[in-house]
Amino acid sequence: MTDTILSARPxxxxxxxxxxxxxxxxxxxxxxxLTGGLLTPAECRDIAALxxxxxxxxxxxxxxxxxxxxxxxxxxxHELPEVVRELREAFYPRLLPVAREWAERLGRPAPWPDRxxxxxxxxxxxxxxxxxxxxxxxxxxxxxxxxxxVFGDMLFPLQVVIGLxxxxxxxxxxxxxxxxxxxxxxxxxxxTVLPQGHGLVFTTRDRPVASKRGxxxxxxxxxxxxxxxxxxxxxxxxxxxxx
Ligand SMILES: O=C(O)CCC(=O)C(=O)O
Ligand SMILES: [Fe+2]
Numbered sequence: 001m002t003d004t005i006l007s008a009r010p011x012x013x014x015x016x017x018x019x020x021x022x023x024x025x026x027x028x029x030x031x032x033x034l035t036g037g038l039l040t041p042a043e044c045r046d047i048a049a050l051x052x053x054x055x056x057x058x059x060x061x062x063x064x065x066x067x068x069x070x071x072x073x074x075x076x077x078h079e080l081p082e083v084v085r086e087l088r089e090a091f092y093p094r095l096l097p098v099a100r101e102w103a104e105r106l107g108r109p110a111p112w113p114d115r116x117x118x119x120x121x122x123x124x125x126x127x128x129x130x131x132x133x134x135x136x137x138x139x140x141x142x143x144x145x146x147x148x149x150v151f152g153d154m155l156f157p158l159q160v161v162i163g164l165x166x167x168x169x170x171x172x173x174x175x176x177x178x179x180x181x182x183x184x185x186x187x188x189x190x191x192t193v194l195p196q197g198h199g200l201v202f203t204t205r206d207r208p209v210a211s212k213r214g215x216x217x218x219x220x221x222x223x224x225x226x227x228x229x230x231x232x233x234x235x236x237x238x239x240x241x242x243x
Contacts, residue, residue: 003040011083014038015090024098031220032178032202039197044164048233050081051135071142076133084133088237092116095158105208105215112156123154123241132238138174139231144224146179149204149238156239159204163194164233171230176200181219
């Protein structure tokens with residue numbers, strides 16, 4: 001699809017245009033799956049440029065200071081830029097069936113209502129009231145330690161990261177990493193190169209793994225390998241709020 005055609009479509013249509021059956025199938029197997037192109041390079045540059053406009057953010061995190069890795073990210077305030085809000089609102093209803101199906105397989109509650117707004121209100125009532133949407137900036141030598149974005153009891157189990165720079169052109173290194181802990185066995189790893197403007201949907205905590213006796217949970221973590229050169233920006237969308 002050319003950039004002109006892409007940018008003429010509302011963001012919600014672009015998210016809806018993803019092959020969600022195929023994506024859900026891949027999520028089942030790997031705990032992560034790439035969408036197609038959602039944003040044009042110009043839109044990606046515009047979002048990355050917001051990093052230098054402090055009014056959009058409530059906090060800046062120096063990852064080295066917290067021993068989260070190296071680099072920086074900023075939490076948006078609740079006043080999200082329109083494209084960020086649209087992306088988050090468009091993803092939620094698509095991820096919901098997968099979240100519910102996985103909860104059923106693992107015999108867990110599925111407290112997520114149909115509407116994101118209602119779920120966010122539930123998070124706020126439970127004391128998770130701060131925006132968890134982030135913009136990340138990595139320079140040479142920066143990396144993101146393997147982690148899970150769990151901020152409290154209120155958890156939506158899937159999240160999305162969107163690549164805002166062109167791998168191999170704007171930066172090298174900086175692959176998106178995931179590990180899966182296997183029962184009584186060694187950990188499995190995967191690396192994904194995020195194409196510019198594409199999203200990666202991934203599990204926040206674990207995925208249901210088929211076993212002889214039904215389903216068991218496969219604990220997963222995500223992070224980013226060291227950026228070797230250039231600058232890498234990403235947009236992180238999380239569906240629960242932070243404490
Ligand atoms: O920069 C990335 O690719 C991943 C960032 C991250 O940890 C997240 O979006 O939760
Ligand atoms: Fe994360």
